[in-house]
Amino acid sequence: VASLDDSGCAERIRADRLHLCIDLSGHTGGTRLPVFALRVAPVQATWPGYPDGTGLAAMDARFTDAMADPPGEADTRHSEQLVRLPGFLCQPVRREAPPVAPLPAGASEFVTFGCFNHLAKLSDATLALWADVLRAVPRARLLVKARGLERPLAAQRLRERFHAAGGEFRNLVLEGATPDSASHLTRYGAVDVALDSIPYNGTTTTCEALWMGVPVITLPGSAFCGRMGQSILRTLEYDQWIARSQDEYVSIAAQLATQPQLIAEYRRTMRQQMLDSPLCDGRQFTLDFESVCRRMVDQVAS
The missing domain is CATH 3.40.50.11380 (Rossmann fold)
Structure with missing residues (x-):
């Protein structure tokens, strides 16, 4: 038709x-x-x-x-x-996904937060919230991966917006699109903890991060687009990553950053928990x- x-x-x-x-x-x-x-x-x-x-x-x-x-x-x-x-x-099983990678924080001196959400979802409020997270965790960096960031002008614009929101250039790592789904999912191996965007959450990317063993912190909004992360996490019984305020969002991120053994355990068990859940x-x-x-x-x- x-x-x-x-x-x-x-x-x-x-x-x-x-x-x-x-x-x-x-x-x-x-x-x-x-x-x-x-x-x-x-x-x-x-x-x-x-x-x-x-x-x-x-x-x-x-x-x-x-x-x-x-x-x-x-x-x-x-x-x-x-x-x-x-x-x-209902999230399909990602059979093309590589095995869950070891915790990157275990091989480095810093914690890597990450977000692979669509570039249009990275609001000024999101960038300001992430800047607060990085101030609370000084030995941390933020990896943002999105289609479009392979273009220098788009990457520079995001850096400028992040700086205007209170972030520091040295803590921000930007990556553009990868050639296929498998290579895209592999990049979650570089992330310890994923940070959701506000007021428009991730959906596919939230499921991707969880499938690759990466905890996702979300802050619910007032509309469906801002409550998708909450729905996914509650279905998986990961309520502890659902913040009730911006301060709590930062607090959850800071607490996880100090618990590499706990994050590693989540990484080991999360894919099976998804498979056993109603989500899959x-x-x-x-x-x-x-x-x-x-x-x-x-x-x-x-």
Whole structure:
């Protein structure tokens, strides 16, 4: 349907007589929200490529969970009904991933904090928070890896912003994109502790870090985009890395920096904990998702 205009696409989908049609793009590149606005199925829902509601009267539901969108406070902000799954995310097993690397702090005199989130998520508030972390842990550095930082102008701009936020150039290491997924995941071997961004958390990168044995510290915000880290960590029962304030975020980072043996133990056990958790249980996630979808369709049909 990529070559069809909105009306043609809607007509084509209606001909298939779907019971449920799910949008995966929201207000992002390549979106077909105008097709959903034309109502192509009795039940229309959105999930999770865009971390917010669509604002469409014709979009009936948005899939989420109670940790990312707490009942009550989140419902009033959406035009869609919030349909809460046990967890909003199912993380596939990363079979291309290399083995978990030894703790880098064990072979050096400093602790390496890191973040591989999208460059657009690195807000001024994020950089200021990270500068506070590095002040609290003087023998530490920060490795930031993101597509775009291979360009000198983009890297220089981030250095300038970090300095303006109170950080020091000597503590900041920047890396750009790597050629493939395996080499990207390998770079987590250089990170002791990952620092999440605010107010827009990582999702894929948070799961990547955890899969590679790296603890992730997050600070929940008020909207779904700022609560994804909390949802992932609570699903894995790593509540101790969820901060309740910026001061606590810094405190958690500083405490972990002084406990290399504890970080090494997390590194040794974290991948198996993920495998044993609901986050990687694709079968159960599918059953839960199917059950919710059937219930939505049945409600419209009754």
